[in-house]
Amino acid sequence: MTAGKTLSFEFFPTRTPEGREKQTAVRALLRGFNPGFFSCTSGAGGSTREGTLQTIADILAEGTAAAPHLPCIGMNEEEIASLLDTYRDMGVRRIVALRGDMPSGMGASGSGLRYASELVELVRNRYGSLFRIEIAAYPEYHPQARSAQEDIAHFVAKARAGADAAITQYFYNADAYFRFVDDVRALGCTIPVIPGIMPVSSFSKLVRFSDSCGAEIPRWLRLKLQSYADDTAAIEAFALDVVSDMCARLLEQGAPGLHFYTMNQGVLPSEICRRLGFGA
Numbered sequence: 001m002t003a004g005k006t007l008s009f010e011f012f013p014t015r016t017p018e019g020r021e022k023q024t025a026v027r028a029l030l031r032g033f034n035p036g037f038f039s040c041t042s043g044a045g046g047s048t049r050e051g052t053l054q055t056i057a058d059i060l061a062e063g064t065a066a067a068p069h070l071p072c073i074g075m076n077e078e079e080i081a082s083l084l085d086t087y088r089d090m091g092v093r094r095i096v097a098l099r100g101d102m103p104s105g106m107g108a109s110g111s112g113l114r115y116a117s118e119l120v121e122l123v124r125n126r127y128g129s130l131f132r133i134e135i136a137a138y139p140e141y142h143p144q145a146r147s148a149q150e151d152i153a154h155f156v157a158k159a160r161a162g163a164d165a166a167i168t169q170y171f172y173n174a175d176a177y178f179r180f181v182d183d184v185r186a187l188g189c190t191i192p193v194i195p196g197i198m199p200v201s202s203f204s205k206l207v208r209f210s211d212s213c214g215a216e217i218p219r220w221l222r223l224k225l226q227s228y229a230d231d232t233a234a235i236e237a238f239a240l241d242v243v244s245d246m247c248a249r250l251l252e253q254g255a256p257g258l259h260f261y262t263m264n265q266g267v268l269p270s271e272i273c274r275r276l277g278f279g280a
Helices: 015-032 049-061 077-091 115-127 147-159 174-186 203-213 219-227 232-252 267-277
Strands: 006-011 037-040 066-071 094-098 130-137 165-170 192-197 259-260
Touching: 006 015, 015 049, 015 267, 037 049, 049 192, 066 174, 077 115, 094 115, 094 267, 115 130, 115 147, 130 147, 147 174, 165 259, 174 192, 174 232, 192 232, 203 219, 219 232, 232 259, 232 267, 259 267
Parallel strands: 006 037, 006 259, 037 066, 066 094, 094 130, 130 165, 165 192, 192 259
Antiparallel strands: none
């Protein structure tokens, strides 16, 4: 089932030496599953830039390919090019190109880029094929999309601007992923679309995060998780089964790989990967 399938893991920058040490241990655990790369998020308008740079440097020093998130909102072309030059010189050869969120307190950007498709074009025009470019995909549609048709069109435009692959927002409905892939394929878009996977450790955190990013929690799953109340062990055990089964179906029915949103935790992603047969 896992033969020829890719695997990757996302982290976010830490603020303390203790957090950095813990993240190093988590990456060491997950490296046992032979991931293609580790990615690292970046805050709105580059608000966590130094932390992202440090995390990327740590990943590269450990011998794993690193993919920084690059949100373009709040930065002009010169600022983006300067950051990409830094990444290039560090040895980075792949990026996750995003529109990103507007930093708090900042109005509409006048001189900066507004869309991820513009960012992809900029990277391709300045650097050719130096960077492998991943873009975001939303099987349940972007929360700001005015229609499903418009959202699909925006995705295809990003892909045609020069993206190599896409990573989806997390979801718990595999049919939404398969429908999204069918829709973009019907428009001639052939890049790999890699499912984003979010393990579940806390029902309240999942609800809060999902409400903020537009990811759907199916009603049956929401009610079942809610029924466990504060029983963390029961929530984790049940969700592990649900997410592992979904991942198995995704891989069996054609998904090219999996990208895990780790939340800087290693136990749940590693257990899912073990169940799926990744690693030695």
